[in-house]
Amino acid sequence: MKITDKITWMYDFDKSAWGDKINPNRYFATLSLILTALSGALCGGGNTLDSWFGWSISMNMAAMGGALILVWGLNVAESIMATDRISVAVLRPFVILLFMAISFAVSYLLAIIVLVIIAIWVILTLVSGAVSGALSSKGGWSSSGSSGDNSNGEEIELGSGRKIGGRSSVDGETFFGNDGKTYSRRGMGSRSWEADD
Amino acid sequence: MNTTYDTSAATGCLDYRQVCRRKSTAAILLAASVAIPYILTSIPWVDQFFLEYFYSKGYLGGGMAHVISVSVIDLFPNLLMLTGYLLLIRCAANRPCKTAVMILAAITLLYTIGNAIMTVTGVAMMPDKVSGFLSVMSVVAFAIHLIAIIGYMYSIPLIIRNCMTSENEKSWITMLAVFNSLTWSLEIINIFGFCWTGNPEDSFYASTIYSILLLIMTILRTIAYVKLAMSGTFSEKHYEPAARPYSPLNRYVAGILIATAVSVTAVWVYYSFAASHINNLF
Numbered sequence: 001m002k003i004t005d006k007i008t009w010m011y012d013f014d015k016s017a018w019g020d021k022i023n024p025n026r027y028f029a030t031l032s033l034i035l036t037a038l039s040g041a042l043c044g045g046g047n048t049l050d051s052w053f054g055w056s057i058s059m060n061m062a063a064m065g066g067a068l069i070l071v072w073g074l075n076v077a078e079s080i081m082a083t084d085r086i087s088v089a090v091l092r093p094f095v096i097l098l099f100m101a102i103s104f105a106v107s108y109l110l111a112i113i114v115l116v117i118i119a120i121w122v123i124l125t126l127v128s129g130a131v132s133g134a135l136s137s138k139g140g141w142s143s144s145g146s147s148g149d150n151s152n153g154e155e156i157e158l159g160s161g162r163k164i165g166g167r168s169s170v171d172g173e174t175f176f177g178n179d180g181k182t183y184s185r186r187g188m189g190s191r192s193w194e195a196d197d
Numbered sequence: 198m199n200t201t202y203d204t205s206a207a208t209g210c211l212d213y214r215q216v217c218r219r220k221s222t223a224a225i226l227l228a229a230s231v232a233i234p235y236i237l238t239s240i241p242w243v244d245q246f247f248l249e250y251f252y253s254k255g256y257l258g259g260g261m262a263h264v265i266s267v268s269v270i271d272l273f274p275n276l277l278m279l280t281g282y283l284l285l286i287r288c289a290a291n292r293p294c295k296t297a298v299m300i301l302a303a304i305t306l307l308y309t310i311g312n313a314i315m316t317v318t319g320v321a322m323m324p325d326k327v328s329g330f331l332s333v334m335s336v337v338a339f340a341i342h343l344i345a346i347i348g349y350m351y352s353i354p355l356i357i358r359n360c361m362t363s364e365n366e367k368s369w370i371t372m373l374a375v376f377n378s379l380t381w382s383l384e385i386i387n388i389f390g391f392c393w394t395g396n397p398e399d400s401f402y403a404s405t406i407y408s409i410l411l412l413i414m415t416i417l418r419t420i421a422y423v424k425l426a427m428s429g430t431f432s433e434k435h436y437e438p439a440a441r442p443y444s445p446l447n448r449y450v451a452g453i454l455i456a457t458a459v460s461v462t463a464v465w466v467y468y469s470f471a472a473s474h475i476n477n478l479f
Contacts, residue, residue, distance in 0.1 A: 025368045028375075031413050039406045062472040066401030069467055070379065071410060073460025077378040080452030081371045089452075093459075 007031065010099070014092070022092070024082040029096060032071045036100045039064050040107035048115050068104075072097055156183060159192045211287060216433045219284045224426035226281035228419045230274040235415040237270050244270075255324040261331060268315035275309040281426065288431035290360055293442040297355040304348045307341045349377040354449030359438040360430040369424035371449070372417055378453040379414070382460050399472055401464075 010029035014022050043064065049055045072093070079092035155163050156175050166177035175183040175193060183193040211219070237243050247266030256262040282302035289295035315334060318327055353374040357367055401407045429436070 023364050023368050023371075025372050025417070026365075028372060028413075028417060031417075035406060035409060035413065038409070042405070060398055060403060061475040062399035062468075063401050063404035064406050065467060065472060065475055066399070066464060067404040067406040067410060069460060069463045070382070070401055070407070073382060073456055073463065074375055074379055076459050077375045077452050077456030078371065080455055081374060081449050082368065084448070089448075 007034070010096075017095075018083070018085075018088050018092075021085050022079075022083040022088050024078055028078060029075060032075055032096070033099055033103045035071060036068060037103040037107035039068060040104035041111040043104075044108035044111035045115055048112050052119075068100065072100060156193045158183070159186075159194060164193075211433055213433050216288045216431065219288050220426050220431050223281040223284040223431075224423045226277045226284070227422035227426055230278035230281065231415060231419045231422055233274045233277070234271055235411070238267075251319060254319070256319070261324070264335075265315055265319035268312040269319065272309065272312040272316050275305055275312055279305045279309055285426060285431050288433070290430060290432045290434060290436045291438045291442075293355050293359040293438045294430050296443070297352040297359075300348045300352040300355075304345045307344065311338060311341050346377070346380060349374070349380070350450055350453050351445055353377065354445075354447055355442070356425070356430050357449060358447060359436070359442050360428065361436045362428045362430060366424050366428040369421045370428065370430075373421045373425065374449055374453060375456075376414055376418055376421075378456050382457045382464075386461060386464060399468070399476075 004027070007030045008026050010033060011024060011026045014024050014029070043061065075096045076093040079096070080089045083089050083092070154167050154175075155165055156168075156177075157163050164175070164177040164179060164181075164183065166175055166179075166183075168175045173185055177183055177195075182196045184196055186192055186194050244266065247269055248262050251262035251265050256265060279302060282298055282305060286295060286298050286302065289298055311334075318330065318334070324331075353370065357370050357374070362370065397403070
């Protein structure tokens with residue numbers, strides 16, 4: 001299906017409502033509605049972002065309103081010219097006005113809903129990122145600290161060759177053995193440990 | 198195959214192939230004459246180039262540099278459009294259609310002459326010597342606009358009513374009349390300037406939606422001109438015109454006038470009472 005066949009719903013509606021009594025342009029009314037929807041989306045999205053973040057990207061509503069009146073005026077002209085029947089010529093502009101109002105309102109709300117969904121998604125992404133980050137960090141502690149938490153995990157070898165389990169202090173200079181004794185290095189950079197008295 | 202060769206009673210001297218050739222050439226010329234000015238004015242540096250050139254010549258006050266640069270940009274497309282209409286005059290399928298195309302050609306000729314005078318004045322003269330002349334030209338431009346509006350309002354319905362166009366072609370040519378009603382509305386709004394006297398940023402010209410509307414209209418007008426040139430309005434055959442073919446009392450003229458009245462009134466009411474509250478409302 002071509003793109004041009006997709007933008008004829010208003011024409012299809014006209015034909016289903018009035019049949020051969022009207023002969024409007026295939027695309028103009030639909031394009032008018034799309035334009036109205038676009039302005040509704042810009043209006044809703046702009047105002048939402050403005051209220052959330054103070055971004056002054058909301059559009060000039062007064063100017064937009066004037067332009068939309070102009071769009072409607074063109075549709076009024078087309079409605080009168082495209083039909084012989086006075087009833088259709090009178091009724092169609094109001095139908096178009098109603099559709100324009102609906103498309104503006106719907107797209108206004110949709111823009112807000114889409115922004116809210118995006119905001120929720122961003123927040124969830126950040127939260128899940130933080131949580132998984134926290135979890136992976138914790139995993140790091142547990143893997144490296146499995147020996148640290150486990151008091152039997154670390155071992156030192158004394159000068160006598162005996163091995164003692166326990167845990168070392170933060171600076172690595174003191175070792176708290178499982179036997180209740182405290183061990184210290186003897187000499188800077190020395191690898192040999194001796195029990196403190 | 199081409200049994201229509203002998204039926205050239207109306208146009209007399211053009212055969213099927215000549216008519217086809219003229220119609221195709223005119224369609225290209227008319228479409229180009231609509232698309233080219235839009236494309237040129239959409240390219241920022243083109244507009245800027247002309248503006249800076251005329252600023253450097255000393256056209257500073259009252260948006261004169263802008264007016265002259267628009268005239269320069271419009272001159273060539275106007276010539277294309279004029280050539281297109283001149284090609285079509287001899288192919289008109291009946292007398293009212295011929296009259297309509299001649300009116301369209303005459304309007305385009307007026308615009309072409311006006312733009313040519315403005316171009317020559319802008320390029321060749323110094324602004325201090327022609328300021329009086331330019332103020333006269335602004336009155337002339339207004340008169341040309343007015344004549345053009347009335348001419349378009351009369352001539353396009355003349356074509357729609359008197360030719361054997363298909364429903365699809367008719368709807369496209371109607372769009373041309375619709376867009377001229379916009380021109381008519383805008384001129385009234387511009388002339389009286391009753392709208393955004395407080396804040397020019399509130400005018401619909403400043404709206405993004407208006408610029409998108411302009412793009413949509415340019416595309417539709419381009420197609421509509423092609424449909425007009427290729428339609429049954431121009432044929433080697435002769436079609437009987439409608440009853441009272443030259444009468445301006447028809448639904449097309451009524452549509453333009455009523456729609457203009459409705460939209461100008463709506464714009465007036467909107468800008469008088471609603472527009473100042475709208476910006477606070479949202």
